[in-house]
Amino acid sequence: MVMIFTLVTAVQEKLNEIVDQIKTRREEEKKQKEKEAEEAEKQLFHGTPVTIENFLSWKAKFDAELLEIKKKRMKEEEQAGKNKLSGKQLFETDHNLDTSDIQFLEDAGNNVEVDESLFQEMDDLELEDDEDDPDYNPADPESDLTD
Known part of the structure; x- marks a missing residue:
C-alpha cells in the first residue's frame, strides 16, 4: 500500500x-x-520618414493624379454638356457675335414709339415734394431715402 501511494503521488x-x-x-x-x-x-502608425526627396517624388505623383482626374472631369463635362460653351468662349470662337447686337440695333432703327397718352394726366398724380419734408437736406444725397 505504501508503494502504491508513493507511485500515485509521484504520478500526480x-x-x-x-x-x-x-x-x-x-x-x-x-x-x-x-x-x-x-x-x-x-508599424501601421510608424510610416515612412519624410525627406525632401520623398516629398518631391510623392508630390509629382500626386499632381499627375490630380491632372488626370481634372482631364477626366473635363471630358465628362464636355460629353455631358455636349460642348456647352460659356459666353466668353462663344465670343472667342464666333466673331459674328461681336457685331450681332450692333446689327440688331441698326435693323430696329432709332424709331422708338412713345405713347403720349400715358403722360397726359400727370397733374392727377400725387407726388411727394421733397421741400415739404422737414428732414430734407438738398446737400445730403441720402436725405432723399425714406425709412
Whole structure:
C-alpha cells in the first residue's frame, strides 16, 4: 500500500508539472501574440520618414493624379454638356457675335414709339415734394431715402 501511494503521488506531481508547463507555454504564446500585435499596430502608425526627396517624388505623383482626374472631369463635362460653351468662349470662337447686337440695333432703327397718352394726366398724380419734408437736406444725397 505504501508503494502504491508513493507511485500515485509521484504520478500526480509529474502530471501537475506537465499541466503547469502547458499553462506557462500557453501564457507565453498569448503574451507573444499580443506583443506581435502591438508591434504590427506600431508599424501601421510608424510610416515612412519624410525627406525632401520623398516629398518631391510623392508630390509629382500626386499632381499627375490630380491632372488626370481634372482631364477626366473635363471630358465628362464636355460629353455631358455636349460642348456647352460659356459666353466668353462663344465670343472667342464666333466673331459674328461681336457685331450681332450692333446689327440688331441698326435693323430696329432709332424709331422708338412713345405713347403720349400715358403722360397726359400727370397733374392727377400725387407726388411727394421733397421741400415739404422737414428732414430734407438738398446737400445730403441720402436725405432723399425714406425709412
